[in-house]
Amino acid sequence: MVSQLIFAIILAFAIGLFSLNVRKIIRNIRLGRAVDRSDRPVERWKKMVMVAFGQQKMFKRPFPALLHLLVYLGFVIINIEMLEIIIDGLFGSHRVLAILGGFYNLLLAAFEWLALGVLVGCLVFLIRRNIGRLKRFSGKEMTFWPKTDANLILITEILLMAAFLIMNATDHKLQLSGMSHYITAGSFPVSSWLMPLLPEASGRLMWIERSAWWFHIVGVLTFLNYLPYSKHLHIILVFPNTYFSKLTPKGQFTNMDSVTNEVKAMLDPSFAPPSADGLPARFGAKDIPDLTWKNLMEAYTCTECGRCTSVCPANITGKLLSPRKIMMDTRDRMEEIGKNIDQNGEFKDDGKFLLDSYISREEIWACTTCNACVEACPVNIDPLNIILELRRYAVMEESQAPASINAMFGNIENNGAPWKYAQSDRDNWKNS
Amino acid sequence: MAEMVAKGETPDILFWVGCAGSFDERAQRITRDICKILVHVGIKYAILGTEESCTGDPAKRGGNEFLFQMQAMMNIQVLDGYEIKKIVTACPHCFNTIKNEYPALGGHYEVIHHTQLIQQLIDEGKLKAKGGESFKGRRITYHDPCYLGRGNGVFEAPRQTLESLDAQLTEMKRCRSNGLCCGAGGAQMFKEPENGKKDIHVERIEEAMATKPEIIAAGCPFCMTMLRDGVKAKEKEQEVQVLDIAEITARANGLF
Numbered sequence: 001m002v003s004q005l006i007f008a009i010i011l012a013f014a015i016g017l018f019s020l021n022v023r024k025i026i027r028n029i030r031l032g033r034a035v036d037r038s039d040r041p042v043e044r045w046k047k048m049v050m051v052a053f054g055q056q057k058m059f060k061r062p063f064p065a066l067l068h069l070l071v072y073l074g075f076v077i078i079n080i081e082m083l084e085i086i087i088d089g090l091f092g093s094h095r096v097l098a099i100l101g102g103f104y105n106l107l108l109a110a111f112e113w114l115a116l117g118v119l120v121g122c123l124v125f126l127i128r129r130n131i132g133r134l135k136r137f138s139g140k141e142m143t144f145w146p147k148t149d150a151n152l153i154l155i156t157e158i159l160l161m162a163a164f165l166i167m168n169a170t171d172h173k174l175q176l177s178g179m180s181h182y183i184t185a186g187s188f189p190v191s192s193w194l195m196p197l198l199p200e201a202s203g204r205l206m207w208i209e210r211s212a213w214w215f216h217i218v219g220v221l222t223f224l225n226y227l228p229y230s231k232h233l234h235i236i237l238v239f240p241n242t243y244f245s246k247l248t249p250k251g252q253f254t255n256m257d258s259v260t261n262e263v264k265a266m267l268d269p270s271f272a273p274p275s276a277d278g279l280p281a282r283f284g285a286k287d288i289p290d291l292t293w294k295n296l297m298e299a300y301t302c303t304e305c306g307r308c309t310s311v312c313p314a315n316i317t318g319k320l321l322s323p324r325k326i327m328m329d330t331r332d333r334m335e336e337i338g339k340n341i342d343q344n345g346e347f348k349d350d351g352k353f354l355l356d357s358y359i360s361r362e363e364i365w366a367c368t369t370c371n372a373c374v375e376a377c378p379v380n381i382d383p384l385n386i387i388l389e390l391r392r393y394a395v396m397e398e399s400q401a402p403a404s405i406n407a408m409f410g411n412i413e414n415n416g417a418p419w420k421y422a423q424s425d426r427d428n429w430k431n432s
Numbered sequence: 433m434a435e436m437v438a439k440g441e442t443p444d445i446l447f448w449v450g451c452a453g454s455f456d457e458r459a460q461r462i463t464r465d466i467c468k469i470l471v472h473v474g475i476k477y478a479i480l481g482t483e484e485s486c487t488g489d490p491a492k493r494g495g496n497e498f499l500f501q502m503q504a505m506m507n508i509q510v511l512d513g514y515e516i517k518k519i520v521t522a523c524p525h526c527f528n529t530i531k532n533e534y535p536a537l538g539g540h541y542e543v544i545h546h547t548q549l550i551q552q553l554i555d556e557g558k559l560k561a562k563g564g565e566s567f568k569g570r571r572i573t574y575h576d577p578c579y580l581g582r583g584n585g586v587f588e589a590p591r592q593t594l595e596s597l598d599a600q601l602t603e604m605k606r607c608r609s610n611g612l613c614c615g616a617g618g619a620q621m622f623k624e625p626e627n628g629k630k631d632i633h634v635e636r637i638e639e640a641m642a643t644k645p646e647i648i649a650a651g652c653p654f655c656m657t658m659l660r661d662g663v664k665a666k667e668k669e670q671e672v673q674v675l676d677i678a679e680i681t682a683r684a685n686g687l688f
């Protein structure tokens with residue numbers, strides 16, 4: 001009875017805390033500007049199925065893709081087991097789903113194999129990350145915390161899976177010894193390998209079994225509450241994020257309607273722009289509220305995998321720009337603003353901005369707008385769009401572009417070409 | 433175009449030459465070759481001449497949406513004034529901008545890139561690759577321009593034109609949707625690169641050289657500049673030529 005009560009309290013606390021954090025995340029994403037991504041629902045569902053469930057874009061690199069698929073499938077499917085654990089925990093039953101009979105045995109056998117898969121997958125990932133010296137796992141933005149975050153997740157998953165297998169092994173042994181509470185149920189193809197290592201005394205076995213059970217469930221609930229602080233949040237956000245993907249060609253950049261109105265008014269004085277209500281306060285982006293909610297959702301979805309940075313021509317050739325850093329900076333600044341709001345009830349000026357305090361001018365001007373980062377991202381993030389918005393702010397609000405870029409603008413304005421040539425010479429090529 | 437209108441004629445297609453194709457000496461040669469191909473197959477084409485103006489691509493990617501939209505609206509006025517329906521461009525940047533970004537500002541046209549047009553002409557049997565230089569068995573590697581390939585999914589047309597010449601097409605490690613940028617896009621063409629270890633075009637040329645090509649094929653005047661700079665930096669001008677798909681086609685057809 002006592003343990004049921006403790007279980008209920010822990011469960012309620014974990015779920016409560018998680019929903020609180022989810023609400024904060026949603027609020028932070030809503031800091032962004034509006035953008036309509038409700039069109040073409042069929043195509044959007046397809047994208048989500050292919051990219052999120054099917055992990056289509058991971059398979060550009062087959063080896064990590066296979067391992068990742070293994071860990072992902074294992075982790076998702078084994079979580080079905082959570083249902084049983086929660087029922088057992090609340091009602092004091094034991095292996096309540098055993099009523100499924102033969103199917104239960106099948107299910108459990110599958111869980112065990114998957115658990116082994118997850119374990120091995122995570123071990124290989126840990127080795128790759130820490131000993132393999134893969135270039136994309138280092139970089140300026142991969143400071144102490146992001147690296148620790150990645151390792152923590154992998155170690156936690158290994159521990160959870162180990163607890164799961166130990167729990168099963170002891171349970172199995174207790175079943176065989178005929179303990180009345182431990183009904184004969186399940187099949188244990190993997191955990192039975194552990195049986196020889198276990199003690200014989202049933203008291204100690206029960207102690208181990210219970211510890212592993214509690215460790216597993218408390219571990220999973222802790223993990224759930226760790227998500228909002230981690231790059232691992234992608235396991236949830238990848239679904240909405242891929243659903244709301246950009247569907248237009250990669251080369252097509254957004255049209256700024258606010259500018260269209262002004263340009264129309266300039267070209268045709270009789271043009272009456274629609275009312276200025278709801279128009280953004282500034283052109284481009286200087287800080288979080290100037291970006292769209294989709295940009296912000298992407299920042300939360302970023303897995304910090306570095307695939308974008310590893311294909312970025314600027315980064316490859318040693319420039320400061322790293323598209324992964326653009327996403328990580330955006331998330332950090334967004335969370336800073338979120339905390340500011342939590343503390344003060346509303347946002348209080350802190351003298352900081354996404355541009356300059358986090359992302360430097362040198363970074364945004366190094367981008368060739370080549371879309372390699374967008375193509376490489378396994379969860380359909382578009383770092384280029386944020387870079388563009390920052391440039392728009394620098395150019396249209398501050399007139400702060402590099403001098404040669406300003407000269408190019410001047411040439412287009414005066415001669416209709418980015419170079420200093422006379423418009424009247426435009427068809428001289430015919431004569432030579 | 434104005435002359436055609438004066439004579440009461442309408443063109444089959446408008447050839448959008450672009451700033452590089454108009455002013456850059458190297459790109460002018462590509463422009464002339466595209467014209468030769470059009471004449472050779474009997475397509476009635478027009479150019480805007482001095483009425484053409486920058487599409488606004490570098491302004492937009494440089495963050496100057498005002499300037500971009502000013503350029504776009506002026507160009508749309510001119511194009512609509514001549515009732516243009518179909519446009520072929522010599523530059524992937526013009527192609528992308530007119531095709532994808534003009535519709536939001538009221539400009540709706542059917543736009544193709546010159547490599548797509550050449551591919552169509554080969555498919556229709558109008559271009560036969562006869563009577564000119566033979567490219568049979570020669571090693572050619574094709575560099576995907578970002579705004580043609582990744583930006584708009586045109587990967588096959590340029591490759592098929594090369595395959596139809598029986599050339600030996602070799603791929604770089606980073607090709608098609610994974611292609612590496614030449615370093616010119618996003619208004620980089622008009623400024624010095626930021627501090628780093630290396631120039632992007634050198635990185636790209638090293639990769640191209642690894643395929644031991646006789647010819648590096650391009651489809652963009654900006655890539656052309658960058659790739660040539662790369663070849664020069666490696667002092668390989670004697671061994672490797674950088675040619676546009678249009679130039680290769682014109683040579684294969686003996687159009688001089």
Ligand code: SF4
Pocket residue numbers: 308311312313314315321322323366367368369370371372373374383384
């Ligand atoms: S679009 Fe910009 S940030 Fe993205 S890969 Fe290309 S150069 Fe790097």
Ligand code: SF4
Pocket residue numbers: 301302303304305306307308309323324327376377378379380381383
């Ligand atoms: S933006 Fe995408 S590719 Fe880049 S680190 Fe984040 S998840 Fe990986």
